[in-house]
Amino acid sequence: MDTLLEVRDLQTHFFMAEGVAKAVDHTTFSIRRGQVLGVVGESGCGKSVTARSIMRMVRPPGHTVDGEILYSRPDQNGQSASIDLLQLSATGTEMRAIRGGEIAMIFQEPRASLSPVHRIGDQITENILLHQAVSRLEAEEIAVDMLRQVHIPMAEQRLDAFAHQLSGGMCQRVMIAMALSCHPSLLIADEPTTALDVTTEAQILELMQGLQADLDMAIMFITHDLGVVADMADEVAVMYLGKVVEQGAAADIFRDPKHPYTIALLESLPRLDQKRDWLQTIRGVVPDPYSTLNGCPFHTRCADFIEGVCDEIVPEPITLEDNREVRCLLYTEHARQERPPVAEDSSHS
Amino acid sequence: MLEVNGLKKHFPLTAGLFSKVVSHIKAVDGVDFALKKGETLGLVGESGCGKTTVGRLIMRLYEPTAGSIQFRPHGEEGEDYDLATLDNASLRPVRSHLQMIFQDPYTSLNPRKTLLDIIGEPLRLNGMSRGSELEDRVVEMLRLVGLRPEYISRYPHAFSGGQRQRIGIARALILNPTLVIADEPVSALDVSVQAQILNLLKFLQRELDLTYLFIAHDLGVVKHISDRVAVMYVGKLVELAEADDLYRKPLHPYTEALLSAVHVAGPAHSQGERIVLEGEVADPSDPPSGCYFHPRCRYAQERCNQETPELRRFADSRFVACHYAEELDLAGAGTT
Structure with a gap:
């Protein structure tokens, strides 16, 4: 297993007047080289803050207080060496070389992420000049080539365009061209298609899949859309309240979800392939970020809540048979001691 | 209960010092449909297709350019209003029968x-x-x-x-109210909350005998809540049918493409072939000749470039605006 990025026990907290919001709280996951990891969860679950922590772009009052982000890259001898991004200075030369170069990011609102007062050609070449030893002319050639790769018609002319002259889908293509211009080994895509229409979304996803295969890069695909993840990702991490509650191969998770939160999320979706009169809902709401909950963070809303267990013991990630990591006490000793498995009871009757 | 005929809304595009009208954006360009009491009609389409404008025209938040909106809040025997022509004073009593739910709960x-x-x-x-x-x-x-x-x-x-x-x-x-126009009521919400609101809307409909015009872009949500579905593209309806029929076997190539772009949150084998449309949604101020969809349609033929197809009855309760609806065999999504 060729791990490109390993996040261990990452903790990013926001220190606010109301208290400390643990946006990312002991998050652990890994991304393999050339693979697509889908990160899903509802708003406020910490998926975007995790991405920003990796890029070292968390602004005060947010701080990454603990954890490791191990990024492996070839050193001078061609050997693979891993460095902890959290040990680097966020504004230092090394981190600046990685950010935008080896690890690139695209955002949800493509038009807001582009400068409204600079021509898109200048914005792309700026990034290339920053990360590669090329002349201005060469950088422009690379920019045109990238715009062609993301299927922007009349690429040369478009260098002189401003963001407001392009549609949302086109702006997202420009963002992708900019992100990929330095051949990153990891692309972090934070809700890249959420603001786009379905047919435009289909175009962008198709483009990303093609480029991912061509350039052999890994993608961390952050979204709230379980359908998009099912289609795009090799591996899926489900987040709830700052923690990864389940991670495993996409095929396995969608076929047989293990964590009660994953199960509930999938059940609450209106589906084209099934007829349901009423949708399953998850009771309650996501707890206030400043509150501290004992035990499992999901226990207040969980359908399988066991009193005296789930509200007291903090679940640790455990690995199940198909290499699936689940943070749930139902799969541990604790649950068995407290109550006999329901399945056994019903088999006798 | 509600009958919309030839509804049009053209927004003037102005330019220059004296705001001369240079052309019109045909946001809604001849839309016909009817709503039965107690049913839910889903109206789907991409942004800019005019679906919100249709809702607002029925609410008379905009003045229609042409067309009629027959509204009978008390059924066949009750009063009959044409919402398109009533003046403000006579609109007042009718308005209490018509209500709207908006997309953004924050604003x-x-x-x-x-x-x-x-x-x-x-x-x-x-x-x-x-x-x-x-x-x-x-x-x-x-x-x-x-x-x-x-x-x-x-x-x-x-x-x-x-x-x-x-x-x-x-x-x-x-x-x-008797008629509720819900304009993207759940698209700003997370999936678990979305499910709660959709259930609530369904419950209220049964409890209070409401009729919904449900405007949304999410085809999964629309299928769940709607009895019938209308698909809109650049100011016109391209297809109108019972929800199950439309999803099982679409008649218009645009509907087929929309359905293929829906991702099923299931194992990989449940994903159908994705049809990626070329180009972008046509400009409503300068739509293409013939069928508005023909530049992006993979089945387009010579005739599509010249003749604009009208929305016509295909079968009992199915309407489609495509010259070749009989010949095409299009793929749907989901079978149950």
């Missing part, structure tokens, strides 16, 4: 007013009740939409997105 509620003011305002404005009577009605509405009566004196900032949407629903329903 559609006044932050300076309490729930009593927000939800009770329609009653107060129509002079229907006041004082403790008004308060009782608001409490009743809060209970109905699943909010606690104690919340009555709180302000909107204290509520989550899902709760705010419930407040918006309570405000819309307090006048006992």
